[in-house]
Amino acid sequence: MPKIVDAEVRRQEVVQAVFRIIASDGLERASLREVADEAGLAVGSVRHYFASSDELLAFSFASVIDRISARLESAFLAVESESPGSAGQHAAVLNLLGQFLPLDEELAMDACVWMAFRHAARIKPALAAEAERSHRAVAAIVGRLIMLLSPGEAAARQSLVTEAERLLATMDGLCMHALLQPEWMTAEMCSDVLTAHLAAFAPAPATQ
Numbered sequence: 489m490p491k492i493v494d495a496e497v498r499r500q501e502v503v504q505a506v507f508r509i510i511a512s513d514g515l516e517r518a519s520l521r522e523v524a525d526e527a528g529l530a531v532g533s534v535r536h537y538f539a540s541s542d543e544l545l546a547f548s549f550a551s552v553i554d555r556i557s558a559r560l561e562s563a564f565l566a567v568e569s570e571s572p573g574s575a576g577q578h579a580a581v582l583n584l585l586g587q588f589l590p591l592d593e594e595l596a597m598d599a600c601v602w603m604a605f606r607h608a609a610r611i612k613p614a615l616a617a618e619a620e621r622s623h624r625a626v627a628a629i630v631g632r633l634i635m636l637l638s639p640g641e642a643a644a645r646q647s648l649v650t651e652a653e654r655l656l657a658t659m660d661g662l663c664m665h666a667l668l669q670p671e672w673m674t675a676e677m678c679s680d681v682l683t684a685h686l687a688a689f690a691p692a693p694a695t696q
Contacts, residue, residue, distance in 0.1 A: 498533075498537060499538075499547070500551070501527055502523060502537060502538070503547065503548045503551045505524075505526035505527035506523055506548040506601075507548070507597055508526055509522060510600065510601050510604050511600045511601065514604065515545070515604045515605065515608050518541070518544075518545065520538070520540075523544065542612075545608075545612070545615060546614050546615060546618055548601075548605075549605040549618040549622075552598055552601045552602050552605065553602070553618060553621060553622045553625060555598055556588075556602060556626075560584065560588075560626070561629070563580070563583055564633065566580045566583065566584070567580040567584055567633065567636065568636065578686075581633065581686065582679055582682055585655075585659060585682050586678070586682075588626075588662075588663055589659075589662055589663055589666055589675075589678050590663065590667055590670070591678065596667070599663050599667060600667055602622070603663060603667065606619055606622060626656070627652065627656060630652050630655050630659075631649075633655075634652045634655065637686075655685070658682075662682070
């Protein structure tokens with residue numbers, strides 16, 4: 489009997505090969521042939537699921553966006569479940585923002601791949617739609633977080649937008665710094681920077 493291959497499982501195996509290549513050698517090496525070799529497949533087998541390199545890269549970009557978005561949504565629910573201004577909420581906020589950063593092996597892989605695709609989308613039209621979706625998904629989470637943390641009556645809309653953009657810029661910078669200088673920008677340092685940034689907007693609760 490011929491082996492029955494689950495198409496979605498095989499696509500994800502190919503996507504994981506794309507991720508490994510990007511993390512080790514950069515997005516430029518992620519051709520169909522290189523990806524097939526990394527996945528242990530014939531090029532024809534990869535072409536069965538992806539007609540071109542552009543289609544494969546766009547699907548892979550969508551996959552990493554979906555993974556990150558799912559983690560952010562789960563982490564946001566944890567923030568919502570905590571009492572406003574509590575130590576538990578503060579820890580949940582730091583955990584949510586940590587989902588953007590390369591703080592462990594899985595997060596580092598996703599952060600590296602995500603950043604590579606975002607940069608490549610500037611000159612690769614096939615990635616533009618997913619780049620826009622990525623920005624909107626992340627901006628939506630950050631915007632909801634800023635609104636949730638706004639003390640008292642809701643601040644002026646422009647103020648909220650400014651705070652959201654400031655936090656987005658901080659996260660992008662931290663992510664890049666942590667990828668390029670992991671020995672210096674450790675998980676502890678990232679947490680310290682985030683705490684300092686949030687203090688101006690939503691001060692951490694005093695320790696007992």
